[in-house]
Amino acid sequence: MGYFDAASAAPLHPVARQALQVSLDEGWADPSRLYREGRRARLLLDAAREAAAEAVGCRPDELVFTPSGTRAVHSGIAGALAGRRRIGTHLIVSTVEHSSVLHSAEMHEAGGGTVTRVGVDRAGAVTAEAYAAALRPDTALACLQSANHEVGTEQPVAEVASVCRAAGVPLLVDAAQSLAWGPVEGGWSLLAASAHKWGGPSGVGLLVVRKGVRFAPQGPVDERESGRAAGFENIPAIVAAAASLRAVQAEAAQEAVRLRELTERIRARVPGSVPDVEVVGDPVRRLPGVVTFSCLYVDGETLLHELDRVGFSVSSGSSCTSSTLTPSHVLRAMGVLSEGNVRVSLPPGTAEEDVERFLDVLPGAVSAVREQLGAPVTATAATAREDxxxxxxxxxxxxxxxxxxxxxxxxxxxxxxxxxxxxxxxxxxxxxxxxxxxxxxxxxxxxxxxxxxxxxxxxx
Amino acid sequence: MGYFDAASAAPLHPVARQALQVSLDEGWADPSRLYREGRRARLLLDAAREAAAEAVGCRPDELVFTPSGTRAVHSGIAGALAGRRRIGTHLIVSTVEHSSVLHSAEMHEAGGGTVTRVGVDRAGAVTAEAYAAALRPDTALACLQSANHEVGTEQPVAEVASVCRAAGVPLLVDAAQSLAWGPVEGGWSLLAASAHKWGGPSGVGLLVVRKGVRFAPQGPVDERESGRAAGFENIPAIVAAAASLRAVQAEAAQEAVRLRELTERIRARVPGSVPDVEVVGDPVRRLPGVVTFSCLYVDGETLLHELDRVGFSVSSGSSCTSSTLTPSHVLRAMGVLSEGNVRVSLPPGTAEEDVERFLDVLPGAVSAVREQLGAPVTATAATAREDxxxxxxxxxxxxxxxxxxxxxxxxxxxxxxxxxxxxxxxxxxxxxxxxxxxxxxxxxxxxxxxxxxxxxxxxx
Structure with missing residues (x-):
């Protein structure tokens, strides 16, 4: 069996499971209470914050835990925009951000703010020059993902951060896809991430706001997590999230080499074994475990079912998937083929045999779908009829x-x-x-x- | 040892722990995905929603899971107010609501809305008449807790709901303290609750919006949980929350009788064994496990430490606790003594011996604090000096x-x-x-x- 959708959610890391078990007994009480159960919970929370901050490369008091990566992005963007309202209401995002960023931008526009959407090249990458050109005197915030969630392309975060810094504009980095592989380089100002992407439990995100960055939390006042994440702290899950982040980062260097080799095989061999395929995303500057390709004349949802039937779980940015009727905004922004789109994202520990078996079954799965749809096998040479x-x-x-x-x-x-x-x-x-x-x-x-x-x- | 702060957070119920274990393996994937891991997660989520809805007494499609009770309240109030913006911007709350409600009200005021705060009697209860008097043609929403979190007093929710219904105004009930004991009676429109209050894990709240209630979710668009709770669903915790809610409700009738008898003992015996004590909250219409009293001439924080030292974990609405410098808004609204305030909230399963031991050690703890502070033992009769x-x-x-x-x-x-x-x-x-x-x-x-x-x- 192959679960090849780690970019969506990774199964719980053994370290996370162990940490969760222990802290279910020790971390259920209210950490703001003075009695022993509260003090124990507070100690766990403080230790988890220290560990997560070290993994991110920030100070513990710059990091708060949120209920999800999505909420970290929502709160981070809203708080940073509000904190710089006096400077202006201009927001910069790339066209290939996660929906949590793009939906925050839409809300900002609906509230009267302005948004510049920076485009990408055919590989899905922005340039620092494009961000520089988008910066204005009234720019309150710029956002950029560390790596793209659909095609794996890494963004030039450090360059963009330095361009923003020179203009005095904070950069928020959505590091959801890359934090497992190591801290985000460069002089970013805010960072958001999500634990279930690195084998932590669901229900934990993190938001980092560097000291000195103007930040005004939005929503009703709440004293928890420095006023930046309302609601009772989910300590057992937070402890598990922090522990697994350290664990995956410790394994990252070695595992990255291995997964990169496996995705390289897919990149190299799929175009040979499946006719009419376009592999998308940057071939070099990319996440180790992600490879995405699109197959002409294929309905993405049917292909997903076909692959599921033979034991592989992948996702698709095709318009033909059940949850949406429009093609993925990422593929659209890149200007690449969206039909028959398949994203393979390998979780750490993926066995070589599973990848080989995937490569074996893929051509048959694609041609089965094409046959079903009556797709042309070869371009037929026919006589001219009309102009x-x-x-x-x-x-x-x-x-x-x-x-x-x-x-x-x-x-x-x-x-x-x-x-x-x-x-x-x-x-x-x-x-x-x-x-x-x-x-x-x-x-x-x-x-x-x-x-x-x-x-x-x-x-x- | 006695953990007597269940109104703050309850330790994990054994059923919750078991459900969590199982669904860590089955429920980590994205429930919106079409492959097997996604379908399994979806099945678990659907089953949990069915179970929770049955326990609340609503339809499954009326209930969404949120990251906490606080977030359920925030989203519920914001969505209901926005949904009825055309009718007006008047909001009614009681003066003894949880801070999540009061802070939502403050935010609403800061945004230009108006708020009426309905007062309570010395027992902490509102009246339906007071809500009726507060209703206006431009009232968008009324909020009322099912029972008070600091003194245990039950509110006349059904009566208030019918007054609101007659005026066409939705009532949002904060059921955080009472849902473990059974569904909330009456024709309420929205309901919020929090799993860690009933022995579920942290990180799960629930928000119910009855069919036909106008509701416009606020914040950036997100397709999860019917668009009412952004972010990746925390399915293992949700499954555990739903399972434990059913479990505690099944045990509720019997356990309520037992805890009521134990808190009755505290209500009856504390005023006899500790001089200068005021027991607060309604003596009859109250939660089974909560009893609150205030001790004259006592610093709440010192008393909490003293009780912690002898093995009891309780909380306090006194001004003298570390987290706040002002007395609890609940005690203030009731007009009762706030100094030396102690809330005892017994978790289900509390042993009779622990309560007896608490009653044994309390007088000594209080007098130790009073001695430390140099409090008067008896009122001294002295000669008149001046007017x-x-x-x-x-x-x-x-x-x-x-x-x-x-x-x-x-x-x-x-x-x-x-x-x-x-x-x-x-x-x-x-x-x-x-x-x-x-x-x-x-x-x-x-x-x-x-x-x-x-x-x-x-x-x-």
């Missing part, structure tokens, strides 16, 4: 519009165009991506009576 | 001003007055309370150069 062919894919969902395009392209004379009518959001991303993969020209999008017409010119 | 005596207690903290008043009252001729100068916040509450206990007349408070002068007339 401007129209494919009506209205009402059909990803990946059908692309499949129908692929089926007729052979009917188009070289130099001629085909219009694909589609009202599926994914087509806007996937038709240009198909053109790039196939060496055809994507002419552009035209409004149509329903949906849009995507115009493609046959080049070869 | 208007002044006691300068400036710079002295609770309970010293009251001790000094008690020492000089014998020097005041019957009918004469004494002025106590004090700049301690607690004096405002404790001097009138002392007068009531001693049968002397509290004339009133006068401004002074520093602090206030509290005027007392000797009647006997």
């Amino acid at each position: 401007a062919l129209v494919v009506d894919s209205l009402g059909k969902r990803c990946p059908i519009p692309v499949i129908e395009l692929a089926k007729v392209i052979g009917d188009v004379p070289v130099g001629g165009t085909v219009r694909v009518l589609s009202d599926d959001e994914a087509a806007r991303l996937d038709i240009p991506a198909w053109c790039e993969m196939r060496g055809q020209e994507y002419v552009g999008e035209e409004p149509a009576e329903r949906g849009s017409a995507y115009v493609v010119r046959r080049l070869s | 208007a005596l002044v006691v300068d207690s400036l710079g002295k903290r609770c309970p010293i001003p009251v001790i000094e008043l008690a020492k000089v009252i014998g020097d005041v001729p019957v009918g004469g007055t004494v002025r106590v100068l004090s700049d301690d916040e607690a004096a405002r509450l404790d001097i009138p309370a002392w007068c009531e206990m001693r049968g002397q007349e509290y004339v009133g408070e006068e401004p002074a150069e520093r602090g206030s002068a509290y005027v007392v007339r000797r009647l006997s």
